[in-house]
Amino acid sequence: MAHNVFRAKQQSSSPRDKSLFAAAIVAVLLVCAIWSFTDPLPNLSGLLYSQSISSPDYCPPGREAVDRSSDPPEKTFYDEPELSYTINKPIKNWDEKRVQWLKLHPSFAAGRVNRVLLLSGSQPTPCKNPRGDHLLLRFFKNKVDYCRIHGYDIFYGNTFFHPKMRSYWAKIPLVRAAMLAHPESEWILWIDSDAIFTDMDFKIPLHKYNDYNFIVHGWPDLIFKKKSWVAINAGIFLIRNCQWSMDFLDVWANMGPKSPEYKQWGKILRTTFKDKTFPESDDQSALSYLILKGERKWRSKIHAITDYSLHGYWLGIVNRFDKITENYTKIERDVPKLRRRHAEAVSDSYAAAREPLLAEGADGKGGWRRPFITHFTGCQPCSGDHAAEYVGDSCWVGMERALNFADNQVLRNFGFMHDDIKSNSPVSPLNFDFPAEDSEEFV
Numbered sequence: 280m281a282h283n284v285f286r287a288k289q290q291s292s293s294p295r296d297k298s299l300f301a302a303a304i305v306a307v308l309l310v311c312a313i314w315s316f317t318d319p320l321p322n323l324s325g326l327l328y329s330q331s332i333s334s335p336d337y338c339p340p341g342r343e344a345v346d347r348s349s350d351p352p353e354k355t356f357y358d359e360p361e362l363s364y365t366i367n368k369p370i371k372n373w374d375e376k377r378v379q380w381l382k383l384h385p386s387f388a389a390g391r392v393n394r395v396l397l398l399s400g401s402q403p404t405p406c407k408n409p410r411g412d413h414l415l416l417r418f419f420k421n422k423v424d425y426c427r428i429h430g431y432d433i434f435y436g437n438t439f440f441h442p443k444m445r446s447y448w449a450k451i452p453l454v455r456a457a458m459l460a461h462p463e464s465e466w467i468l469w470i471d472s473d474a475i476f477t478d479m480d481f482k483i484p485l486h487k488y489n490d491y492n493f494i495v496h497g498w499p500d501l502i503f504k505k506k507s508w509v510a511i512n513a514g515i516f517l518i519r520n521c522q523w524s525m526d527f528l529d530v531w532a533n534m535g536p537k538s539p540e541y542k543q544w545g546k547i548l549r550t551t552f553k554d555k556t557f558p559e560s561d562d563q564s565a566l567s568y569l570i571l572k573g574e575r576k577w578r579s580k581i582h583a584i585t586d587y588s589l590h591g592y593w594l595g596i597v598n599r600f601d602k603i604t605e606n607y608t609k610i611e612r613d614v615p616k617l618r619r620r621h622a623e624a625v626s627d628s629y630a631a632a633r634e635p636l637l638a639e640g641a642d643g644k645g646g647w648r649r650p651f652i653t654h655f656t657g658c659q660p661c662s663g664d665h666a667a668e669y670v671g672d673s674c675w676v677g678m679e680r681a682l683n684f685a686d687n688q689v690l691r692n693f694g695f696m697h698d699d700i701k702s703n704s705p706v707s708p709l710n711f712d713f714p715a716e717d718s719e720e721f722v
Contacts, residue, residue, distance in 0.1 A: 346386040355380045356459075364459055366441055366452040366532050373522040377462045387463035393485055395517075396464040397426050398457055400436030400449065401472045401661060408663030410675070415661060417682050418472055424689045425476040428626055432464065443536040447513070447562045451532045458520045470652070471514035473660055475681045477596070478642075478649035479688040480630035481587070483517065488582060492519040493527065495566070496590035497583035502571050508552035511570070511583055512590040513563035515652060527569075527577055534565040587642050591650035593658070594669075597677035599647070600684045600700060606647040608714050610636050618712050623692040653681045679703065 356362055356376040363370075381388040399422055406412045419435055426433040439445055440452035450469055457467055466485065488494055497511030518524050534544045544560040548568055555564055569577050588596075611617045616632055640648035657666035658674035665674045683700035690696050691713075695706040 344386060346384070351383045353383055355383065362459075364440075364456045366444065366455055366529070366537065369529055370459070370522075370525045373458075373525050377520070380462045384463070391463065391465050394464045395429075395431045395466045395468050395483070395485075396457060396461050397422060397431050397433045397468045397470065398436065398450070398453060399433075399470050399472050400453060403438045406661040406663075408659075408661060411661040411663060414678060415472055418475060418660070421475050421682065421685050422470065424685075425479055428479055428623060428689075429482060431468075432461070441537055444532065445536070448532075448535040451528055451535070451562070454518065455525065455528050458525065462520070464520055467518050467520060469514075469516050469518070471654065473656070473658060474515055474590075474652050474654040475678075475685055476651070477591070477653045477681055477685050478651045479685060480626065480633070481649070481651045482627070482630070483589075488517070488519075490580075491582040492521060492523045492580040493517070494582050494584060494589070496585065496588070497570075498585060499583050502567055502583075506552055506571065508548070508555045508564040508567050511563065511567055512654065512656070513566045514654060514656065515590045517589075523576075523580060527580075530573075530577065531562070531565055531569065534560055534568070535562065536560075585643075588650040588652055591642075591653045593653050593655045593677050593681065594673075595644055596650050596653050597680050600680055603647050603649055604684075606640060607649070611714055612716065615712075615715075618715055620694075620711075621692070626692065655681075676701075 356379075361368075381391065399419070401415055406415065408414075422435075423433060425431070434457060436449075436453045439449050440456055441449075444452050454467055454469055458464075461467075468483070494517040495511050495513065496515065499510075501507045501510030518527075532538075533540070534548075535541060538544065541560055544565065545558050548560055548564040549555050549558060551568055551571070552564055570581055570583070610633065614632070614636070617629060619629075621629060637648050640646055642648045642650055655674060655678060657669060658678065659665050660674070660678065679702060680700050683697045683703065687696045687700065690706060691709065694709055696709060698704045698707055
């Protein structure tokens with residue numbers, strides 16, 4: 280009977296009911312079609328996301344979020360009593376230990392290949408030069424600005440991590456300890472305290488270095504043909520956080536003051552590099568030696584570059600800043616997008632838009648592209664004892680120009696710029712649509 284009643288109800292449905300049902304189906308399909316164009320299916324998770332955008336815990340779906348508030352109870356290399364941060368004790372199986380840590384901290388694993396930790400440092404005592412501490416502060420501010428713009432972490436050391444590894448050798452124990460302290464960072468960028476970022480937009484092309492573990496500015500011909508100890512500059516380098524680097528740092532450090540063979544290494548290096556005038560083993564000569572005569576496992580992973588100024592010699596740069604500014608201003612006057620005010624946090628998109636327009640400008644002698652890094656080698660801002668060949672106050676004038684040239688790139692996003700890069704002059708507010716010639720006044 281029940282079956283017959285059901286059949287009877289089906290048979291009693293009118294054509295009008297069928298029309299209404301069909302119309303309802305069409306309406307639903309129409310709504311779905313419109314919604315699919317305005318908010319595609321991949322963003323459906325956004326509609327289902329429970330947190331309000333005003334919540335302090337809000338994180339848009341798909342956006343990388345690093346969880347710094349938790350550390351799982353599972354044991355890692357940090358729980359090994361024999362672990363040593365000092366340069367005296369080798370680290371074994373670092374790659375495996377680092378991978379294990381990243382698996383337990385998956386939020387740090389995301390984006391790992393492009394994560395950079397910048398290291399710099401200076402002596403633990405006050406500078407002898409009356410202006411030295413102020414200059415080092417401004418050099419440090421420049422590095423902090425660059426790291427903030429590009430999302431890099433930074434650590435500044437002002438102590439010695441090994442009692443014998445001082446001066447230019449002090450960087451090696453610090454780099455090694457930093458690798459252990461920051462397993463989430465794929466690369467460590469060491470930059471001497473007397474070096475300045477002078478292109479705040481430029482980002483190191485890490486994707487080019489998949490086959491290398493150590494990147495340094497240098498000229499291979501000067502190493503292999505002329506055997507010059509200044510063919511590279513060890514004051515700025517990029518080193519991968521891996522087992523190879525741990526072992527390499529040990530080998531490099533064993534040519535320094537902590538080694539019982541330190542004096543012997545001084546003799547070897549001076550014999551190898553005929554233009555080396557002082558007897559002590561130094562970090563740069565030691566690195567040059569490893570590139571020239573080291574084992575293949577070291578040489579094959581070291582890459583000397585010249586395609587951009589990872590180390591730009593200051594004397595050939597500081598007098599070009601006015602010409603460089605003139606060329607960048609001309610580009611921006613021709614391209615309205617580059618004049619648009621924007622948040623500092625989205626500067627990368629504007630740098631990318633400018634990049635094709637800089638193809639003709641070389642980063643080097645005679646070029647008009649901003650040099651990535653300007654290095655004041657031989658100027659000694661802390662001690663004031665600059666090299667004899669630098670006449671008068673050329674070092675201090677050059678530093679002032681470079682610091683203000685870089686600072687103007689930062690201050691622009693805050694609506695101001697220095698009136699003159701020759702001195703630490705007051706800043707002035709920028710006109711709207713700067714640097715268009717017919718721009719309206721800034722209010």
